[in-house]
Amino acid sequence: MTTEVHDPELMDYRAEVQSFRDYLKSSKRVMALCGAGLSAASGLPTFRGAGGLWRTHDAISLATPEAFRINPSLVWQFYNYRRHMALNVKPNPAHYALAELAKKRKDFITLTQNVDGLSPRAGHPAEQLFPLHGSLFDVKCSEFFCDYAEGNNFTDPIVPALALPLDESDPTTTEARKAKELDISDAKVLLPELRLDDLPHCPKCKKGLLRPGVVWFGERLPEKTLSTAEDWIIASKKIDLIIVIGTSSTVYPAAGYTDRARVKGARVAVVNMERTEKTTQGMREGDWYFQGDAGVILPDLLKDEIGELTVLE
Template sequence: MASTARPPVVPADELKSFSEHLQSSTTILTLLGAGLSASSGLPTFRGAGGLWRTHTAQDLATPWAWARDPGLVWQFYNYRRHMALSVQPNRAHIALANLTHHKPGFLTLSQNVDGLSQRAGHPLDKLKLLHGSLFDVKCSDFWCKYKEQNNFTDPIVPALAIPTDETDITSNEARRTRELDISDTGVDLPEISLRDLPHCPECKHGVLRPGVVWFGEALPADVISTVDNFIQSSPKIDLIMVIGTSASVYPAASYVDTARAKGARVAVVNMDRNDEPASGMMEGDWFFAGDAAQIVPEILKSVIGETPEYSEL
């Protein structure tokens, strides 16, 4: 009977050369993108035509949308929080979190806002969120500096609760039972007043907003400064891993190029072989094509050992 053994997740020769380099590396950068979350089964927040209900992301993810209708904006982000909490960190998230305990000079830059790296136990001092997080909140009052990290309460306030029956088509249960698209407008969203939105516990009057970077806002200065200081203070960067992203736009592309200039070899993990960094692949780089949840634990195994499945305990 013919053998049905599956081919290895990573070719043996590539795994060997990468593992040897990883073991000898002391300064490592990792850049994460949406492809890593796709391995957890996180669905897109957009429905047919790129819409959420009848809105584009640009309609809702802006300071002007917030000023116009914070209740609608919070319903959009509460839905995204709810969907992110409906899935679990995958083994790639866990493997990267474990690598921080074996390589002190390891820093992860994430373009994801879904909180999966945090839930996997990735230390916050080793995880820099370029676009913020759905689960960070901050006061929208100009004079108040209140911020809270890793608020995983779902819903964040009772008024934003998503029903689990068919009265609201954006609920997970309703989508499973009726197979409706999240952009369906058959059921109106409720209007939520300011008094029912989450309020700042510090100043008492400001409304809390999602701690994500909206269109028209600058990337967080403290995050960019920390990353720049890490790079500038490192005499040499040994490795940069690019996982689930093409790293073709700023600032991702600049980090790949800067790491290369400091001697780094590049390892890309992506489903699509066409998703290369803007500067392309060079001799000595690695491209591991496939599911990050399978590949990342395999290529880090020589340093961190076996990677378990996620457990909340």
């Protein structure tokens, strides 16, 4: 004789999942808004890292046009590291689930704040993916009068001079850790000073340095991406659902998309590892909140639409 175990929390969760699935099935216009939490299951280090440092350098201070103008060698080493780390992890089931949903639903778009290139690598249709902050794997000329731009450049390293050790054999890794452990707040790990001639140069104008195609602090978001997303919203008489994944949606203009969707009648579903005041801000009766790993939850939520997800290793 077996005894059934009834877990009220589990039963409530399954009921919420089924409620979401039923509503998605009846929905026509659907959008997703993604943040860093989408890629957490891939094991990708966050942008700022522990303490907001990269090799004892303030990561935020390296993500500006001024930093690139003053020290392009240091900035390119930082972004070379980020490109390398992103290429050495794989898209997780959440990326694949969104990609499959996009393939099955032409009235579904994904707005992503991530620059890691994992959604394109999961096969997400480009015409339904809007990278609001650009991509680590886009490059463009830094010269004002040159319009050269290249997408999906996955060369690692992008130039031979940036073939620097990035694992434990890199002395700057151990130096940075030691400085952190000793709380040497003003310590600076010295990185190799590369010649300008050895950094990526524009093949079109032959003059300017190439730069990462990400949106740096103080820069405008990509106008074409914003306008295309805006056109989709304006063309929607009704938006049925917005799925907010791995972001608190507190940074504008990304935060405004949830409000825009609500104005068009959308219900909101949140998938997040944490439940905080920020992540629950603005939620209403009839919305869904699924707490946990997006790589586990999202394929389950979308199962009726995309079937059993098969992720090739």
